[in-house]
Amino acid sequence: MSDLRTPLARARGLGSARDGLKHWWAQRLTAIALIPLIVWFAISLVMLSGADYAVARAWIGSPLVMVLLILTIVVGLHHGQLGLQVVIEDYIHGDGWKLALIVAVRFVAVIFGLAAVVSILRIGFGG
Amino acid sequence: MSVANRPVHRPLSPHLQVYRPQLTSVLSILHRATGIALSVGALYLATWVIYAAADAKAYALFQSFNMSIVGRIVLGGWLFCAFYHLANGIRHLFWDAGYGFELKDAYRSGWIVVAVSLIATVVSWIVGLGLV
Ligand code: HEM
Ligand code: HEM
Numbered sequence: 001m002s003d004l005r006t007p008l009a010r011a012r013g014l015g016s017a018r019d020g021l022k023h024w025w026a027q028r029l030t031a032i033a034l035i036p037l038i039v040w041f042a043i044s045l046v047m048l049s050g051a052d053y054a055v056a057r058a059w060i061g062s063p064l065v066m067v068l069l070i071l072t073i074v075v076g077l078h079h080g081q082l083g084l085q086v087v088i089e090d091y092i093h094g095d096g097w098k099l100a101l102i103v104a105v106r107f108v109a110v111i112f113g114l115a116a117v118v119s120i121l122r123i124g125f126g127g
Numbered sequence: 128m129s130v131a132n133r134p135v136h137r138p139l140s141p142h143l144q145v146y147r148p149q150l151t152s153v154l155s156i157l158h159r160a161t162g163i164a165l166s167v168g169a170l171y172l173a174t175w176v177i178y179a180a181a182d183a184k185a186y187a188l189f190q191s192f193n194m195s196i197v198g199r200i201v202l203g204g205w206l207f208c209a210f211y212h213l214a215n216g217i218r219h220l221f222w223d224a225g226y227g228f229e230l231k232d233a234y235r236s237g238w239i240v241v242a243v244s245l246i247a248t249v250v251s252w253i254v255g256l257g258l259v
Binding site: 028031032034035038039041042045046047049050051052053056057060069072073076077080081083084087108112113115116118119120122123 | 159162163165166169170172173174176177179180183186187190194202205206209210213216217219220223251254255256258
């Protein structure tokens with residue numbers, strides 16, 4: 001029992017044989033990158049509790065924070081999107097719904113990620 | 128019977144009705160739950176910087192939500208999810224590298240994850256609330 005998929009599934013090529021290994025690696029690499037980023041962000045979040053508009057903008061706009069914050073948001077969204085894809089693949093069984101949901105998750109991640117990056121740059125470079 | 132219809136003997140998932148929860152299974156499902164929560168949290172983080180790039184009035188509205196009881200629970204919950212998923216994620220990475228598969232080790236690392244994430248959460252809540 002070396003392959004658990006049905007012959008039909010194997011022939012159609014859906015499932016992990018298509019790009020499973022790349023996905024698995026990306027999930028692990030983003031996880032490793034997130035270890036220091038999440039620790040840094042959690043400490044910052046606690047230190048910033050109660051910060052008003054001016055304090056928050058001064059923090060977001062400083063050069064090092066800009067870089068780390070962009071990394072945290074982009075890598076975090078990417079890792080989350082890869083992870084949610086696995087969750088969707090586990091629980092949603094119709095191919096159509098499965099694909100639609102995975103695409104929707106990706107769109108949301110890209111839109112929020114782009115908007116966040118533009119906002120951070122705008123705060124930092126004073127647009 | 129055609130080849131395509133031949134039944135394949137896959138391993139079955141645990142039948143939840145008759146399945147006694149164990150530390151290992153609870154931690155496993157918590158990793159998934161906190162991963163989903165953190166994904167929503169990442170959108171929330173993005174929303175925060177989007178509001179900060181808008182005007183002071185919009186930001187003050189957003190911040191007033193963060194400072195409300197519900198907002199405190201959301202942010203405090205985010206901290207727990209982050210610490211738990213981080214600690215258990217490192218446990219996962221050790222497994223991926225081939226370490227810690229013995230049942231005894233899985234339980235020991237599991238309890239370490241519980242202890243580390245609870246302590247980190249409590250410390251962060253105390254410090255965070257003290258600063259408000
Ligand atoms: C923004 C932060 C994060 C988000 C949004 C997030 C989200 C997720 C999601 C949705 C999953 C899928 C869960 C599942 O398949 O059951 C996942 C899995 C995973 N996460 Fe994260 N995560 C974050 C941070 C981290 C960090 C800091 C680590 C550090 C070690 C990590 C390690 C992992 C690992 C190893 C897996 C795969 C687990 C498995 O094989 O089942 N994650 N994450
Ligand atoms: C996690 C997500 C979000 C939270 C927690 C949040 C929270 C809030 C809160 C508490 C207010 C004040 C409501 C009031 O008038 O009492 C507000 C206003 C508003 N939100 Fe959001 N929001 C979120 C996402 C968004 C998104 C994604 C958008 C747009 C794309 C948006 C657009 C607005 C606008 C336009 C206002 C009115 C601002 C004003 O009156 O100046 N919000 N939000």
